[in-house]
Amino acid sequence: MIRPVFTARPKATVTIHPASPVFIGETVTLTCDIGSGHHWQYDWVKDSKPLSEARWRNEYTISKVAESHRGDYTCKGRRSTDSRYSETSDAVTLTVSDLPKPTLTVEPERPVFSGESVTLKCEIKGYDGWTYQWYKQDPWSRWTAVSHSEYHTVNGDTLTIRRDTVNHGDQYWCRGERHDRSTSSQYSDPVTLTVKTLPTAELTVEPKRSPVFSGESVTLKCEIKGYDGWTYQWYKQDPWSRWTAVSQSVHHTVNGDTLTIRGDTVINGDQYLCRGERHDRPTSSEYSSSVTLTVKDLPKPTLTVEPERPVFSGESVTLKCEIKGYYGWTYQWYKLDKQSGLTAVSQSEYHTVNGDTLTIRRDTVNHGDQYWCRGERHDRSTSSQYSDPVTLTVKTLPTAELTVEPKWSPVFSGESVTLTCEIKGHDGWTYRWYKHDKQSGLTAVSQYHTVNRDTLTIRGDTVINGDQYLCRGERHDRPTSSEYSSSVTLTVKERPKPAVSIQPDHQVFRGETVTLRCDIQGGGVSNWQYSWFKAGSSTAVSNKQHYSISSVTASDGGTYTCIGAVRGTSRYSHTSEAVTLTVSAEKPKPELTSSHKGAAPIGNPVVLYCKLDQSAGWRFYWSKHTQSPENETKPETHSYTISSVSVSDGGQYWCRAGRGTPVYYTHYSDALWINVTGTTRSDSLTVSPSRAQHFSADSLSLSCEGQSDSTGWRVRRYTHSEKVSNCSSDLGSVTGSTCNISSLSTSHTGVYWCESESGESSNPVNITVTNGSVILDSPVHPVTEGDPLTLRCLYRDPKPSNLTAELYKDGSLLQTQTTGEMTIRTVSKSDEGLYHCKHPEKGESPQSWISVRGEKTISDYLILSAALQ
Incomplete structure (x- = not known):
């Protein structure tokens, strides 16, 4: 039986390249290494969370690092043959930092003096391995890179600017770069060069009190404020106006920043200046301003007396000695003795000395005594000059x-x-x-x-x-x-009170000239200055005795007072009683009447009366339709007498009134017709179209052809704004005794009549021309009693569809007609008056007077229409 062999499980290791910290935007690679030679598959974990995008690979690369990539990373391996795992690696921390910002410093520190070179140093503290790039702002405000040249020396982290290329206001930046990083550092803050001129030495003089007295030494001090480490060089202007260096000698003592000039070598007008020198920057300063020494003779005291001369009998006297403009003096007093001459005066029972004053006891003050003084001081080698003497004058008491x-x-x-x-x-x-x-x-x-x-x-x-x-x-x-x-x-x-008056009257009309007069009597004063005030205002409207208003308006009306002030003083009279000026807006119109009713027989007297309610100061002017306005008759009374009426006296008359300077005229009165019996008057002037009113731009024909003998007759006209004129080229064309006007204008409004060479004339007619859209079709000649009369409204094109119009007599509505036409079947005298018509859309016509005459006589009066007023 074979026993298995157990080996230790390998452990993964994580490395980061480049090493932490990593700057934002850089590329970073994390590597997982397992020492065994097996074929491994890799698992990555960030902050305990698997990184699926890095699975199976032993390297995890981040192309652009951001803040989100910051954290702890681990890895482990798994063998593909038997699924056995390695041990997990120790955690490795990825640190992400902002790009560093360089610090840019200047040597020497600002300001830089003209002629100095400048070294800039760029440094990124805490990070090694950087190289640096330099930038300068060109005249077009663009950044350009600065490299090694004849003007700039780049040595590692320093940039040296040659002294002759250092300009005030130049701006520089720097930035760090390194080969193992994919990005550069931030730009540094800019550095703006401040270039100043060399400092100027300041030169002061001791003693500060100028001038220097003859025999005194002088010490000059040179100083450059705000900069240390200076030594000083002294210069004096020689007789040839050249500056020469001054050094230690029997005449001059140099001690650091001071130069002392020996008293007997101080000369009026000598000039000195200085300059600073040093081993470090800058090497020399600018020269100081020059100092010109002013040397004068010793001063002379001023001696004054208190009380001022003369002194009254029994008074004590105090003398004061003063050297003006100089301080630190003590004073010595002297008196003229008839036997001993000039003797010193000191403290005694008769004299009290206190600094710069000497008081003489009252019982020792004598008329004619003389005193002097002189100044002395410890820091001056000599005394002042003697003062001028003071001679005491003693007099008796004055009178108030x-x-x-x-x-x-x-x-x-x-x-x-x-x-x-x-x-x-x-x-x-x-x-x-x-x-x-x-x-x-x-x-x-x-x-x-x-x-x-x-x-x-x-x-x-x-x-x-x-x-x-x-x-x-x-x-x-x-x-x-x-x-x-x-x-x-x-x-x-008693304080006087002014009396006021108004000329021409308290009640005037707009446009008149008014004079207010202020008179002050009594009070023993003749040189008065006057002020006029209007109620409601605290500001004077006039400062003259006569206050004239050249063309009064309604705003000039009101209550006025005046007050007088004596010229050159603050004295005033009482205020006058108030006077009220009333200004009527409408110009007055006189009423013209005659002493004779009906036709005037030849040879009889006729008196015309011009009546005006406001009669104060008026003069009256008379005119006839055959006269121009400038030929008015001026009897200047309210009546006009024709002592024996003749044929030529027949016709229309007007009157008006005037007053003041310049003359203010009223309106003309309505016309008054004087019919002289025995004359042949007829409606011989033929008007076509035969009506009193006409539209502007229409044509008009006026003819005298209806006379029994038309030879020598002509058409004449008159308006208040023009002279009497014939029908001529400026009015129309003339054919025989006919006047044709091809295009009427408002200036053709007036009175027209026929006149013969012998002076006979027809009855005048009134012609009115309007720019409006409505006229009244009314007869141009008087209507005979008992005849019918038709009045109608006529319209300028286009004619309105609605013909309803209102007809007025003397301003009152007479009828409203749907056809715009009214007929009076049998005319009577009561039908005389001013007529006009009014249309709701087109407006209203001018007014025309319709005159009614008896069956066999001509009406006594023909009144002008409103257009001639």
Whole structure:
């Protein structure tokens, strides 16, 4: 019997290539090794879970490692012949890391000075075996690789940039690479080069107080702030304006960063500068600014007196010695003695010395005494010059001067008054005030008055006409008071109140010129400045005495007041009583009447009256249909008299009124017809089409051919906007006594008549031309009483399908007709009036006047239509 031989079961071993850690994105291979020579099949497990994708193979390759591949891996083998297993391998941990990021450093540290080379170092800490690639941003903001060249030196992990190619603002990056890895490292953070100019030395002077006095030494100090390790070189400008080095000598002492110039070699105008030098970076600094030495003679003290001259009898005197602009001085005092000459003054029972002051006891102050002083100091080798002498002037006590504010006289009731007491040329006074009382005499002022130093303010309600005041000065350091001032007598008057007026009237019309006047009488003032205010506004609308509004509108209407201010002062008058300006929106229209009813016999007088309700300031202007507007008759009264009527006086008359400068005109009145008996008047002007209203662009014919003798007759017309004119090329074409207008416009609206060479004329007719879509077909000549009258609406093309229209007389609805036509079977005088028609879609026509005459006489009046107003 053969006993089986038992051998130990082999154990699998797992290895990872490359070794852990593995970077994300790399390829990694895990190998399972079983030392026995049997033919094995392999099972892989990750974190206790089988890896089906790696089964049977002894190598498990991951092409791009991710975070999910991190974990513990094991394997074991199974023999294919007898299904026996090896022992499971020890677990191997696969560590997955982010790609490392290099650190990029600069040597020297920023900033770099102009002319220095720069070395960059790229390092991936904690990982070995890297090589490095360098990148630079070109002018087009693209990254370009940097390699070894005449400008750049690459040495392992360093990149050196030649000094003449180091530019401010250049940016560099680096990245690590290695042969045993399939990917590179991350890019480093960029490094931006900061290139600065060389530092500049700063040069200071001791003593700091400039100028230097003759004989003083000077120490210069050179310093480069923010950088250590400097030595300094000194330079002086020679007489040929060249800079030469200054070194240790009998005239100059060099000690580190200072240069001391011996006192007797300090010369006014000498110039010095310095520069720093060092062995490391940078080698030299920029030169300092140059220092020019200013050397002056010794200063001269200023000697002042307190109190200022003159000194009053019995006062002590303090003298002050000062050398302005220089500190650290002590002072010596001197007095002129008639026998001994200039003698030193020191502390005594007569004189008190305290630093820069000398006080002279009051009983030893004498008129004409002279004093001097001089400065001395320990850090200067000589004393100052002597001051100019001070000669004491001693005078008697001054007299107070009294002034009044306001300076003007009189004062208005209610105004306060301020008195100022002054002793000119002398300070330190306080003041005492007095009022002259008729019973008690001179008394001190207290109640109802405000005292503030040198002023006395008298409350407005206690200022009384004729009151008298005076003052006197007092001070603690003077033994007596000043002399009394002269007295002041107050003059008080009532505050004036302005009177206002409006021209031409309180009620005006839009477009007129209005002048408001403010007058202030009394108060003893002539130089007033005026302000006008309108109710509802706190801002003045005018600052003139006469406030003119050139073309009033409705917004100018309202209540106005004025107030006066005295020029150059804060004084005001009372506010005036309010005046109200009323502005009417509509221009007025006068009413024209005649003293004569019916026809006027030749030789009789006729008076025309132009009536206007608002008659203040108006002048009246008269015109006739045969006149142009500029030829108006201007009697400027509301009546126009024809003392003896003749044939030529017949016709239509108008009036209007005007006032102000420039003249503001009213509307023209309605026309008034004067019929002179004995004249031949007829409806001899033939109009075709025979109606008063016409559409624009239509044609019109006006003819005088119906006269018994048409030779010498012509068609004439008149509008308020034009002169009287004949039918000519600008109006139409003329054939004999006929005027043909081929294309009407609104400018053809007017009064037309026939006129002979001898001055005879036909009755005028009114022609109205409209751009609208509706006209009224009404007779152009007066209608005879008893005759029928038909009125109808006419329409511009296209004609409406609905012909229903409304007919109006004098603005009131007369009838509504489905045919747009109305007939009055028997016309009477009551049918006279203004007619127009209205269509719901096309609109309404203009208005036309229909005149009715008796069977044998011509109507006395023909009124112009609204289009001529």
